[in-house]
Amino acid sequence: MAQAYNQPDITSVQNNRVKEWAGLLDRKGRQKAGAFLIEGIHLVDEAVRAGAPVRTLVYEADKGLPGTLADHAEAAGIETVSVTRPIMERCTDTETPQGIFAVVDKPAEPAETLLADTGSDLVVVVDGVQDPGNLGTIIRSADAVGASAVVLGRGTVDLYNPKAIRSTMGSLFHLPIVEADLQELLPAAREAGRQIVVTSLQADSSCYALDMTRPTWLVVGNEGRGVSDAAGELATHRVIIPMQGQAESLNVAMATTVLLFEASRQRLAGSSV
Known part of the structure; x- marks a missing residue:
């Protein structure tokens, strides 16, 4: 069951964190940050359950965060941030965002x-x-x-x-x-x-x-x-x-x-x- 959040943690597309997240859509931005974005409930859930180095889980406040995913993120100590729809659209690649994405560190295994x-x-x-x-x-x-x-x-x-x-x-x-x-x-x-x-x-x-x-x-x-x-x-x-x-x-x-x-x-x- 999804949790509802009426007051997003971040509301402005000009927020510095939003700019950083949007920059990960570009290869140069990913190389600079050493991180990448994954989008959608399936991919985010796969990453969390697999123990991937997820930095931050970002979700659309009006849609909330699925309970099981919220539990997994909390257990893994992953930061969760709620945002507005315009921010979600700014930071995602698909035409119809699912309302959730995550920032993941690139693996460093030689x-x-x-x-x-x-x-x-x-x-x-x-x-x-x-x-x-x-x-x-x-x-x-x-x-x-x-x-x-x-x-x-x-x-x-x-x-x-x-x-x-x-x-x-x-x-x-x-x-x-x-x-x-x-x-x-x-x-x-x-x-x-x-x-x-x-x-x-x-x-x-x-x-x-x-x-x-x-x-x-x-x-x-x-x-x-x-x-x-x-x-x-x-x-x-x-x-x-x-x-x-x-x-x-x-x-x-x-x-x-x-x-x-x-x-x-x-x-x-x-x-x-």
Whole structure:
């Protein structure tokens, strides 16, 4: 049951905190603040329940804050602030705001920590994907199969773009997502015994013939150009996704999903076939 608040804590769109929040809609603002915005009850609830570093939870006073979310925020020691509708519209990206958003600190986990895990890890490395919807789908698929992490190489769309965040449907809070220089990280991963896998229409080997029960890093590339030459040269395996129909190729998010679920199938079955 929602709680009603008739007197908002902040009423002016010129308030300094409001200006700071609105600035997070811009990439430069996010980089400066080291934080980003998430919008809507589902995303905010996912973040709070996942223990994400939520700084502030902001809600529209006339709509109130759902009781369960208010309880979770209080238990986590998260600041809650009520505002007016004009402030909500100023600080959100959607045409019809749901009446709630949160300010979340960007994670600071270094990519090198991924190399410390000696287990049978499964990592998705994103090399220059530009569409926020594709990036979100890749992250959701990685979450669905229980992947260890997602690595974002330089030139990839900003994860904290509001459209990218929405397209993850909360999965960005369920596994580590780190930014890295692939020219430094991929050689280190190879040295640490990870197999580096890229897809290629010119490859002779099927993805279904590759043993992905081993520690595997799947490198997926730009929608138009594919994996960059620099990243491709660091691959230990090149594979193709066999297709019986007449389509020439798959969307990068769909191709990544196929590879992830094949890796998951192998690991659940305990073999590569």
